[in-house]
Amino acid sequence: MDFFVQLFTNPVGFYNSHELLIAQMGINAILAIAIFVTFYSGQLTLANAGFMAIGAYTTVIMNIYLPTPLPLDMLAGALLAGAVSVLVGLPVLRLRGVFLAIATIGFVEALRLGVILNIPITGEGQGLKNPTPDPLGGIVPILISVPILTYMVWRLTHTRLGQAWAAIREDELAASSNGINVPVYKMIAFIISAILAGYAGALETHINFFIDPLEYSVTRTIQILTFAVVGGTTNVIGPIVGAVFLTSLPEIVRQFAAYRDVVNGVILILVIIFRPQGIVGRGGLAIIAPRWWTRWRTRERPAAAH
Amino acid sequence: MSALLQLTDVNRSFGGVHAVDDVSLEIKEGTIFGLIGPNGAGKTTLVNLVTGYIRPQSGSIRLLTQSHPPPHAGEGRAAAVELARRPPHAVAGLGVARTFQTLRLYRNLTAIENVLAGMHLRRRDDTLQQLIPIPALLKEDRRRLKQARELLARVGLPPDSFGDRRAATLSYGDQRRLEVARALALNPHLLILDEPAAGMNPAEKDRVRALIQQLNQDGLTVLLIDHDMRLVMSVCHHIAVLNFGRKIADGPPATVSQDPTVITAYLGSQAQKTAAHVPGSEEMDVAATSTTVAAEPASPLLDVRDLQVSYGAIQAVRGVSFGVGKGEIVALIGANGAGKSTILNSLSGVLRPHSGVARFGELDLTTAPPDRIVRQGLVQVPEGREILARLTVRENLELGAWGRRDGRSAHRDIEGLMEQFPILGQRRDLLAGQLSGGEQQILAIARGLLAQPKLLLLDEPSLGLAPQMVDTVFEVIQRIHNDGVTILLVEQNALRALEIADRAYVVETGRILLSGTGAALRRNPEVQKAYLGG
Secondary structure: OHHHHHHHHOHHHHHHHOHHHHHHHHHHHHHHHHHHHHHHOOOOOOOHHHHHHHHHHHHHHHHHHOOOOHHHHHHHHHHHHHHHHHHHHHHHOOOOHHHHHHHHHHHHHHHHHHHHOOOHHHOHHHOEEOOOOOOOOOHHHHHHHHHHHHHHHHHHOOOHHHHHHHHHHHOHHHHHHOOOOHHHHHHHHHHHHHHHHHHHHHHHHHHOOEEOHHHHOHHHHHHHHHHHHHHOOOOOHHHHHHHHHHHHHHHHOHHHHHHHHHHHHHHHHHHHHHOOOOOOEOOEOOOOOOHHHHHHHOOOOOOOOO | OOEEEEEEEEEEEEOOEEEEEEEEEEEEOOOEEEEEOOOOOOHHHHHHHHOOOOOOOEEEEEEEOOOOOOOOOOOOOOOEEEOOOOOHHHHHHOOEEEOOOOOOOOOOOEHHHHHHHHOHHHOOOOHHHHHOOOHHHHHHHHHHHHHHHHHHHHOOOOHHHHOOOEHHHOOHHHHHHHHHHHHHOOOOOEEEEEOOOOOOOHHHHHHHHHHHHHHHHOOOEEEEEOOOHHHHHHHOOEEEEEEOOEEEEEEOHHHHHHOHHHHHHHHOOOHHHHHHHOOOOHHHHHHHHHHOOOOOOOOOOEEEEEEEEEEOOEEEEEEEEEEEOOOOEEEEEOOOOOOHHHHHHHHOOOOOOOEEEEEEOOEEOOOOOHHHHHHOOEEEEOOOOOOOOOOEHHHHHHHHOOOOOOHHHHHHHHHHHHHHOHHHHOOOOOEHHHOOHHHHHHHHHHHHHOOOOOEEEEEOOOOOOOHHHHHHHHHHHHHHHHOOOEEEEEEOOHHHHHHHOOEEEEEEOOEEEEEEEHHHHHOOHHHHHHHHOO
């Protein structure tokens, strides 16, 4: 409970003592936004850890060998992840459901075991040392990025593109009968998701002293998936709430010390049993939304056409 | 009037089956064109060929749009466009909209959102405008919303009460209407409706008919596929009939409904033989059937009283009563969607009726669990056979005997069946999926027999089978009956069913229309009417 007591009574002190946690929350929130984009278009892709790795390694390698400013390195990392996603997506996006999930996991492992561990510039199994780590300053771009990206993706779901994604998610055959070019729109979602994951990877290197290939394994991908599952995927807030909740959970249950993992797991199971649609289900935060809010949302609306 | 859609020698086969076999059609602009044919005739395959979901193996499908530019400018300015080998979204872009036989709405989106998604091709990319959603930039949004509401109103879904409801929560008829609204959102030249009235009651069908006529009056060309002959005959200007993938007739409704080949296709291969064999006797028999309601058995093995079954909002069976006596073959016949399979499914415990009585001996079928019903000797052979394609013939049979505790005699029965049906014996180690349709049907029946039925429910045993295979299957049914099994048979091939049935009931839109002995119903023109409309 110390966690919450401090959060509400002494926010400044909380911030100072939990900076790394808050930075990690922000990075996980961006990863959650990334997986939301593919979920929203009906694709179960688990390639995010791979795209993170591309973003992270590109940033650090450019930082070591090139005189370019750091923001440019990060941008390059994100864009390279996007470029690789086109190559991965072309063969892989023909698959659906669990087959797509398996193929994208294959990509994550192939990238880590086949590429990163085998080319000298990545430091192979040893990892890479970040020449300019900045744990305190690095939090600033993260905290700025999260709200901007959240807003952009939220608006994206209202565009022609977002509407096509929703249609594809609901029924691909029907979507093509409405003239929606299904493969192209799926690919766009996959690329945007990869760029976001690459960007999150780039931001993460900035607050760390060291990048380790083990960070970008399937475990990481599954962790990102649980953000979306626990938070809910009906809107972009869901995965973000999931990310924040799951990132802070180990801290919240810290007092259980040795049983921390057990309590962590039990809470996850409870959420999945009692909120299968995620913490943020249809119609917003159903548990904590006050009655008047629900009533206001479902009110009889006057004809909007006039 | 000029042609809008031209099909020339279109071919498509799946494996060895000619689903669409050298079909040529011409749909004139501004008309309502009906496409009819028995189950499995290739109608939906033809729609999928036109709309790009399936590619033809040969032939051409041309869309001729001279009168007005296509709705999605940029593509297809030419007078004639080849549709074959274009992907579905490109065909839609040329102004061909469709609905789906099995509803394919965006179930978790609201009705309005469904229609808005249908306007995809009319919406410009607005990613940047939406990023700064100030009212001046979103004028387009409001215009589209207004159009979507108008479309909903047009198909009979008032937008104020239906617009914000999720598609999945709408009633079945409303979902069909919403699909039409979504297709219309494309602003099409040609609207293809694949069974828009399936599963609707007569009043709902009337509304569909009015809607189709209204759309046509507004200048839309419609291709209508439906099993309800009354609907098709009354709205269409021109009708083509498919059977086993071939076009067997083409012309105005009046000519088509009198065409002997069409009557044969619908009522079964024996129609003409029967008519020829009993010259002059029809009228006498009609008089006989209309007075004698079927002689129901005094103490039936199966007794059904006032059975009512619904699927959510749609009522499929509306108060059906009948009985099956020990040792009889009783047939339920009627057009597709009449509710025949629903009746069988509610007897075998797969579905639960919402009211009525169904007794099998001492057992109350409305509450008994399905496994208990089977153990008491009421066994269903489901429509579409449902054999396990990746197991061998023998394994399928072994699973059929799974519920039995007398392992050794079950084993003997399996061997006996393989001898009795050499078709199965010779193929015992073949995968069931490699059998032909008719062989699969016999396997399904044999599997049903292993549960030692007293009453066997057969659901459409001749579905999708070639004529000579239909003969084989009916021989098998006759043989089983001679061995002492009572049979309740559901069939679309009415004349074949009536030939072997002791008694039969004609089912139409969930009610029993006629009943009588098989021989009498066979000559009754009312039966023909129930199938072909009139």
